[in-house]
Amino acid sequence: MIFWFGELWLGSDGHFIEAPLNSYIKNLVRDRRIRIYGYEIDGEIISYLNGVKDKADLTLCNSDYLGAEPALFDSIICNPPYMRFQKFLNRHDVLPIIEKQIGKKLIGYSNIASVFxxxxxxxxxxxxxxxxxxxFEFFNTGYGREIKQSLLDNKLLKQIVVFSNEKEIFPDAITTxxxxxxxxDGVEERIKITQINSNHDLSRITDISQYYHETIEPSRLPSKEKWTPILLSLFSxxxxxxxxxxxxxxxxxxxxIATGANEFFALRKSDVFNNSLPDKFICKCITKSSQIRKLVFTHExxxxxxxxxKPVYCLNITDKPSDEVMKYIxxxxxxxxxxxxxTKxxxxxxxxxxxxxxxxxxGVFNRGRIKVIRNLSEAISFTCFHCFYPNMFGEKLLNKIFIYMxxxxxxxxxxxNKRSYGGNLDKFEPGDLNDILLPNMSQFEMISEDEANEIVKIAVIDETQAIxxxxxxxxxxxxxxxxxMDQNSVKAVGNSASFIYSGYHFTS
Structure with a gap:
């Protein structure tokens, strides 16, 4: 981070803000030409930094940056908290202040880092x-869309740094x-993309602005699109x-299905029997991801x-409850x-x-392979799984869609399209899955129904072979x-075309 600084920032009237403060600030305080303001709510960190306060033009504020009066700074560094904005206790106090400052509503910003x-x-x-x-999920979420648009419209974004081995560099991070x-500067230019693979890479960097692997035109990063697939494709x-x-x-x-009270709605065989619950008020239901351990889930x-x-039934009241059901309620x-x-x-x-x-x-959360299940039972599911409902086109391609996934x-x-968290934990929202790319209908026709059906049968007993x-x-x-594509390239050459598209090859 320190290498992002340049000599242009070391003017006698320079101001510098850092929120929250971190240990690397020691590298900055050596130059007293830099006036530093720091916001930190952790008293222990403030006490630690008081030891270097006398050696620099450093003002420490033991307060929340979001509640601070508007100001202008030459440089800003921030490692914000990543919690949902709805969990921020003071949000109702600071939100009107920030909205007035920036001139726009922040409704829908679901991560406090975006507000920072x-x-x-x-x-x-x-x-x-x-x-x-x-x-990293910021690139794929709805709440990040408006911010991405602002970064592009105002020509602010110059470089994105991503990490391929994050746990080595940020061992305590709980999200990617x-x-x-x-x-x-108001200058529109290609955005630099940097990929850091290890701490060794960091040790070799002397100027981060000159350390990049790819560049991309801002027009290739539409704010309404998920940026993660676009960025990752640069390295694929x-x-x-x-x-x-x-x-x-x-x-x-x-x-x-989100019940709001799984322990009430999820029913075991013994629960149904002990409470004399009629069949018409219950339905088959997967209530936990761990209940499915194979690629195909059958009636058996x-x-x-x-x-x-196991709790594999769900209370399903679609009619006037019976006396037994009312007692259970x-x-x-x-x-x-x-x-x-x-529930309320x-x-x-x-x-x-x-x-x-x-x-x-x-599966909503996954480590390693994404948990994809061909459900041949009549069971519905709680929120442990996202549920695919085909339209008239998908209905005929279910097995082929399954084997593709x-x-x-x-x-x-x-x-x-994933959202990554710490510990190699990946999360998908339904919208993320709906945006994934699959073969078109003509391409799926290259797979026969018999071939697809055979794989589903094998998946019941042998996961490795099915894959x-x-x-x-x-x-x-x-x-x-x-x-x-190669044939088209040959035709293009024969027709004196001005370019040749070189084919590519996926390896499984």
């Missing part, structure tokens, strides 16, 4: 520079992060084919869980389930949304695309 960034960008002097550590480097030798289509062509993923798998007294109310956030939003509180069984399920190529392309067979079939599509 908006305020800081508004406090940069002309030609001022900013370095911000941000959660990146660094945004900005300058308020196997981008998805241009004529792949979004999953939304075939249907859509939605969240599983459900029955085994039921016989083991009363028991839930005595435990306060009706007063929870989600419903009327009546115990009536859930109506759902059908989804033929494909996708199962394949290494499909997994790799799907992961370009290997899926790889072969999806590679067939990629290879055909490559051959087609």
């Amino acid at each position: 960034l908006v305020k800081a960008l508004n406090e940069l002097k002309k030609n001022g520079r900013l370095a911000f550590i941000m959660p 992060v990146c660094i945004l480097l900005c300058k308020n 030798s196997s981008p998805p084919p241009n004529d792949f289509v979004h999953l939304s062509t075939y249907g859509s993923f939605t969240r599983g 798998d459900f029955d085994k869980l039921y016989d083991l007294d 009363a028991g839930g109310e005595s435990c306060g389930f009706h007063e929870r956030y989600l 939003m419903r009327n009546p509180w115990y009536k859930l949304e109506k759902r059908k069984s989804a033929p494909i399920l996708c 199962l394949s290494n190529i499909g997994q790799r392309i799907m992961k370009s 290997q067979m899926s790889n072969v079939l999806i590679q067939r599509i990629i290879d055909e695309k490559r051959v087609s």
Whole structure:
């Protein structure tokens, strides 16, 4: 971070802000020409920094930066908190102040880091520079869309630093992060993209602005698009084919059912029996991700869980409750389930949304391979899985869509839309999954129904073989695309075309 600074910042009237303060500030205080302001709410950090206060023109504020009076600074460095803005206790006090300062509403900003960034960008002097550590998910979320647009419209974003081995560099980070480097100079230029692979890379950098691997035109980063797939494709030798289509062509993923009180709604065999709950008021339901351990979930798998007294039924009240059900509801109310956030939003509180069984399920949180399940049972799902509901086009391609998601190529392309957290934990929202790229209908025709059905049958008993067979079939599509592009290149040469498109090859 320190190497982002340049001599232009060392003027006698220079101002510098850092929020929150960190140990590297010692490197800055040696030059008394820099006037430093620091905001920090942690008293221990303030006490630590008081030891260097006398050696520099340093003003420490034991207060929240978001509540600070507007000011202008030559340079800003920030490692903001990454919690959801809704959990910020003082948000109702500081929000009107910041909105007045920047002249726009911040409703919908779901991560407090984005609010820090908006305020800081508004406090940069002309030609001022900013370095911000941000959660990587910022590039893919709805709340980041307006900020990305502002960065582009105001020609602020100059460089993005991403980390391929984050745990070595940020061992205590609980989410995947990146660094945004900005300058308020009003100059539109290609944005530099830097990939840091190790601490060794960091030790070799003397000027971060000159250490980059790719550049990209701002026009290639539309604010409405997810930036993660675009950025990762710069470092990938196997981008998805241009004529792949979004999953939304075939249907859509939605969240599983959010009950607000799983311990009340999830029912075991013994719960149903002990409370004499009629069959018409219960339905089959996957209530935990761990209940599915294979690629294909069948009726037999459900029955085994039921016989083991696992919670695989859900209270499903679609009619006037019977006396037995009313008694069970009363028991839930005595435990306060009706007063929870989600339940008190419903009327009546115990009536859930109506759902059908989804033929494909996708794990919300994943480590390593994305958990994709072909659901052949009648069970619906709680929020542990996102549920794919096909349209008229996807209905005929369910097994083919499944084996694509199962394949290494499909997994790799799907992961370009993920939201990463610490410990190699990846998260998907339904919208992330609906944006993933798949073969178009003509390409899927290269896989026969018999081939797709065979893989689903094998997936019931042999996960490894099913993945290997899926790889072969999806590679067939990629290879055909490559051959087609190569043939077009030959034709282009014969017609004196001005360019040749070189083919690519996915390796599974």
